[in-house]
Amino acid sequence: MRVLVIGRTGQIATELLPRLAAAGHEAVALEPPEFDLTDAGQVAAAFARHRPEAVVNCxxxxxxDRAEEERDLAFAVNATGPRLLGEAAAEAGVPVVHYSTDYVFDGSKAAPYTEADPPNPVGVYGASKLAGEQALHAAQPRSVTLRTAWVCSPHGNNFVKTMLRFGRERPEMRVVADQHGAPTFAADLAAAAVALLPRLAAASAGDPVFGVTHLTGMPYTTWHGFAEAIFAGAARRGQTAPQLTAITTAEYPTKARRPANSRLDCTRAARVLGLPPQDWRAGLERCLDALMKGSAA
Ligand SMILES: NC(=O)c1ccc[n+]([C@@H]2O[C@H](COP(=O)([O-])OP(=O)(O)OC[C@H]3O[C@@H](n4cnc5c(N)ncnc54)[C@H](OP(=O)(O)O)[C@@H]3O)[C@@H](O)[C@H]2O)c1
Incomplete structure (x- = not known):
């Protein structure tokens, strides 16, 4: 299939492009400065030029945190962009795979969130992503939104890379232990899109494959639990582990509020999409191998 990938160098796109090629797809990936998703003319031109048979929006x-001060930009990229993509995809008759976030929820539920739970974002980023999901599906019902959380990979900025860097620089690390969720490796999210594409191409609007589905790694943990696993893995590769101290969210204030409960129930992904959640501990091993190649003592 000819696949239009929006975003080229982000965490998911970087993992997606080689997987699309390996599966025999022909991918074109676009991002700034040559392409701006918030510009209707550029979106239309990209569809006209590349004639995609499917779109993956990475x-x-x-x-x-910056979104709290850059509301217009966050909404342009995260809400207007998916709407424009949805409109162009609907006109072209092609399906869309999109990614969204646990931040659409306020985190007050005591159990993992299902797709039926009402969203209630507590910050601008979550609000903009929710608006994007809604606009995309309204414009193109043949869309899949994979809501995910705590995305990590060997590329870009993420928690694994931050922990490794700080762990090298500091003897002690204080990490929040009262936010619950599940790390998700970008490679697994990219593989999910590749697995979905043939089914989406064949499915009509109304097929249960379309809609919003939760997809994270498993098992659930906290940022502190994730940090413990990162430092244990780094220690096995020769990096001295800092002393790790559990703290509360109140002890680590940030501009944007974070949901205390980011756990997403991924039952639907396994049952309807055939995408069981992947064990993030295996993803972490691969990520550490990629990041620390040659650094073992
Ligand atoms: N990171 C997380 O922890 C997390 C958690 C839950 C959900 N998600 C979701 O997962 C998806 C992928 O996240 P990620 O971590 O891979 O993101 P990322 O690494 O920040 O990459 C974002 C990509 O978007 C591109 N982009 C930004 N503005 C654009 C525009 N106007 N037009 C076209 N491209 C534009 C960026 O290009 P430039 O670099 O050139 O700007 C970059 O390639 C997103 O939908 C995100 O909301 C992420």
Whole structure:
């Protein structure tokens, strides 16, 4: 299939492009400065030029704290962009795979969130991503939104890379232990899109494959639990582990509020999409191998 990928160098796109090629797809990936998803003319031109048979949107405004001050930009990329893509995809008759976030929820539920739970974002980033999901599906019902969380990979900025860097620089690390969720490796999210594409191409609007589905790694943990696993893995590769101290969210204030409960129930992904959640501990091993190649003592 000819696949239009929006975003080229972000965490998911970087993992997606080689997987699309390996599966025999022909991919074109676009991002700034040559392409701006928020520009209707550029979106229309990209469809006219590349005539995609499917679209995967890996682009987003992901600076959660900065979004509190850059509301217009966050909404342009995360809400207007998916709407424009949905409109162009509907006109072309092609399906869309999109990614969204646990931040659409306020985190007050005591159990993992299902797709039936009402969203209630507590910050601008979550609000903009929710608006994007809604606009995309309204414009192109033949869309799949994979809501995910705590995305990591060997590329870009993410928690694994931050922990490794700080762990090298500091003897002690204080990490929040009262936010619950599940790390998700970008490679697994990219593989999910590749697995979905043939089914989406064949499915009509109304097929249960379309809609919003939760997809994260498993098992659930906290940022502190994730940090423990990162430092244990780094220690096995020769990096001295810092002393790790569990703290509360109140002890680590950020501009944007984070949901205390980011756990997403991924039952639907396994049952309807045939995408069981992947064990993030295996993804972490691969990520550490990629990041620390040659650094073992
Ligand atoms: N990171 C997380 O922890 C997390 C958690 C939950 C959900 N998600 C979701 O997962 C998806 C992918 O996230 P990620 O971490 O891979 O993101 P990322 O690494 O921040 O990459 C975002 C990509 O979007 C591109 N982009 C930004 N503005 C654009 C525009 N106007 N037009 C076209 N492209 C634009 C960026 O290009 P430039 O670099 O050139 O700007 C970059 O390639 C997003 O939908 C995100 O909301 C992420």
């Amino acid at each position: 682009a987003a405004y992901t600076a959660v």
